[in-house]
Amino acid sequence: MSWEAHADLLVVGTGVAGLTAALRARELGLRVLVISKDDALAGNTGWAQGGIAVHRDEDGDPGDSLGAHVQDTLLAGAGLCSRPAVTGILSAGGAAVRRLCELGARFDADAAGSLDRTREGGHSAFRVIHAGGDATGAEVQRALGDSAREGGIAVLERHCVAELVRGSRGAVTGALAIDAEGRTGLLRAPAVLLATGGLGQLYEATTNPDVSTADGVALALRAGAAVADLEFVQFHPTVLYAPGAPRGRRPLVTEAVRGEGAVLVDARGQRVMRDEHQLADLAPRDVVSAAIARRMAETGTDHVYLDATGISAQFSDRFPTVLAACAQAGIDPRREPVPVTTAAHYACGGVVSTVHGRTGVTGLYAAGEVARTGLHGANRLASNSLLEGLVVGQQAAEAAGADLRSGVLAAESPDRAAPPPAQPVVDRDLLQRTMSRRAGIGRSAAGLAEAARVLDRGSVARPLSTRQAVEDSALLLTAQALLTAAAQRTESRGSHRRTDFPQPDRELRRSTALRLDVSGFLLGADTAVSEVAA
Template sequence: MSASLTRVVAALPLPAAGWTRSTDVVVVGTGAAGLMTAVALADAGRAVTVVTKGALGDGSSAWAQGGLAAVLGPDDDADLHVHDTLVAGAGLCDEDAVRTLVAEAPAAVALLQELGARLDLDADGRPALTREGGHSRDRIVHAGGDASGAEVTRTLGDALRARGIEVLEHTAALEILRTGDGRVVGLRVARIEDGALVDAGDLYAPAVVLATGGYGQVYAASSNPAGATGDGLALALRAGAEVADVEMVQFHPTVLWCGPGAEGQQVLVSEAVRGEGAVLVDATGRRIMLGAHPLADLAPRDVVSATIAAHLRATGEDHVFLDATHLGAEFVARRFPGITAACAAAGFDLSREPVPVAPAAHYACGGVVADLDGRTTVPGLYAVGEVACTGVQGANRLASNSITEGLVAARRCAALLSTEMATSAGVPATMTGTAGALDPAARPALAAATTRHAGVVRDAAGLTELAGLLGALPRTGPDAVLDAAAVETTALHTVATLLAAAALTRTESRGCHRRLDAPGTRPEWQVRLVHRLDRSGHVHTRTEPVRTLAAAQVVA
């Protein structure tokens, strides 16, 4: 099936390049996936240039509290981890990719330790393990209690600096350079100074690796940092790559509720708190997850978020409560020091009172179509981490599989590029397509509308209204001066437009995607929605069968 659904920006009004440089590989992004890719490439003898629009280590990885999922416990095995991932993924996982991830996860954890990661250890000196939602065994490796992502980022950042890898900080990735036949030959970038784009130039390279993270900022409230604006997805789409499963946005069920109208990055209360025994309750103290799922408070995230959303619709309340008081103040403070401090800063005592929580946008299960080696549908373009859609996450990510996937994919991508890569970049073709960008003033309305109509639950009427609003947002013309805010707003508009179109097309409820007007999971929709962009900016969508289907029970 192929249909032209809607239209987005096909080309940006780029600043002229004032310089050129050559390297073997350009890596965009400095979260866990980008850092590991760069380190592994350098160890393989490749010249690497890393580009990040913020400072080194900025991104969602550093905020991750839970940890890394890996089979390390004596009562665990690979088949159980695979099964848990497939069940959480609700029928859209690629089983081959999942099995590869599970098989290589322990080695990724071991490599982190070799690089100096200070993981939390048990009495025998092995990585301490805990449990999170959807897992049938304790298999979450963590660090600093609830600072796992920060420790992973610190470790890999130190390894990158030790290898002398070139990093262009506060630098925007604007457009992927390609030859006339579509092969990648580099990236146009510009330095960001007070929001302006200055000193634009071209980095020539036969391989560009996108590790730019997700697009949580398409919503008004998210656990993601401010930079999670979907830049990589928009870059790849404009370069001819396919993207898929954009409607599958995971909402974390326990984000600290700090009042109506809260915007921007919100305080996440890790699923590991429930893994240690905390429970979700309503205003009367009644546990809301009992009877909702066999795993109760440790059900997969889509189930917990949907249950909370249904409770809030039925009661008219703004939030539920997470009760960890029975765990003891000493244990809570020691096991979750960061969360305890964040709650205290907001005026709540996690150890002595139930704290208010509600779902907020957290993780993009969809993204640029890629395999676990990072290959996309465009020669020379690779994607790893949250920006990629490998089939591992399916319709709903199993907790703590994300950093694990980023590290596994990064190592595999680097291994591939150490042996299979063109020796020179080639000559970029003249860029085509009518240039334009979204007016940055449209960003608040975009985020508010996406939150209202494409949140934990959606319906056709709201999604249709969202699509109409997005289509009417003001754009600048080809002669406008591009700045950093316009780049981000244009990327968010691209993401929101695809999200609305895909969610409207998928007339069922599956994983993260919940339709009030189509509550059942339908077998004919056990397919991926794949999008591509033509030169005029029209988005074309087709369905694609999931490559391998497992006999896992789908929890609707």
């Protein structure tokens, strides 16, 4: 090893879940080390436009309640949410937001000083708080990042975790990492928290940044943890469309624009959502995305339009980020409809964990988008994700601290400190093109099987000695797990849509887990998700 570092808690990722956990762990007196593939503020959090969905008695919608928020979440999750997880996380939301405000986060407020609120798809009340109009994620990231710097929390920037290491009894005892110069180092820590974000880079078009390459899912699988609900990838209904746009992150047009009154229309000017759902343009995201995909197929186009001209008066103040992105593309949303299309947005599944971040592997914790807590089920309710990161990030740090004090975590050294092994990788363009065409919004048994064959034929083994190799291996393993899960779910539910099985199947109203066997093959987990995540 070229270098070595020690900590009580190693946090992998610098988004809302990771920094919240790091701050809480420092308060508890733990030695904390945070590692980031890019700079300290890289990740999904800063790109989140919509806001944080939370019910607070002191300044909420008079017609809203915690019970209503729970019910909306369960309804959006299409039968696969864990009610205890939903209730536990949402009920802790008010305290989490108060803590965030104490750290310096500034949310938009009304004339009376109460937090301003909007409504998004799937919500029955105005309960989404926001900052900077449509820059909530950036403000949350700023507040947490400033607090981490002021608190002296160590952050290893431009370091990539290649593999989790374990002791002789299987507990996680640290990680192997690669620095910016390509040197391998050993990070010794009895507790490792994965807060690596999502997997949007599996697809050609995504709202996710370049760092969202499913690293945490792959690391957890190779360490022996289970994953679940990977087939449920939420496609955002409205990203800015540009002809011939390159692969990668696309500018998001927040759902809150529709919450303020904008409507979706097709190339003929006809409403897309009028007869699709009782909530019309504010239907859950899976419903809106599927409707847009159908309408594009019917009209032979690759985009629809978001008509926000009816709310032009407040557009500049309420949606400055969207306005700037549109202006860069030569569009004025105050005077003309905005061309939009769908893009991979959020992973509803991930590493099976409790609401306290614990996984089935001793010493390994997960929080944020990489985790499957049971909050999102088959389809995430809009703006529940930042709240989950705040709540579970704090609770994961507290769980790690409690496990350290009780002696649950291993005090042993890693059983090896060798360089990372070789793993299969696939050309990223081929992988993204294959997943977009075969495992996007519309899926079929034939398409999923063809995708699996293409990825298998195109894979070659490479040593995980560079960031690109680490990312490409994570994308391939996660893609294979997603294809396996999607093939097994022979129904349409939530954000998983099968053209050959267009209806939900009551017999499949359950989550199933996958893990790697000793030979590296994906198998159904022996332990049911409900037992692991209880």
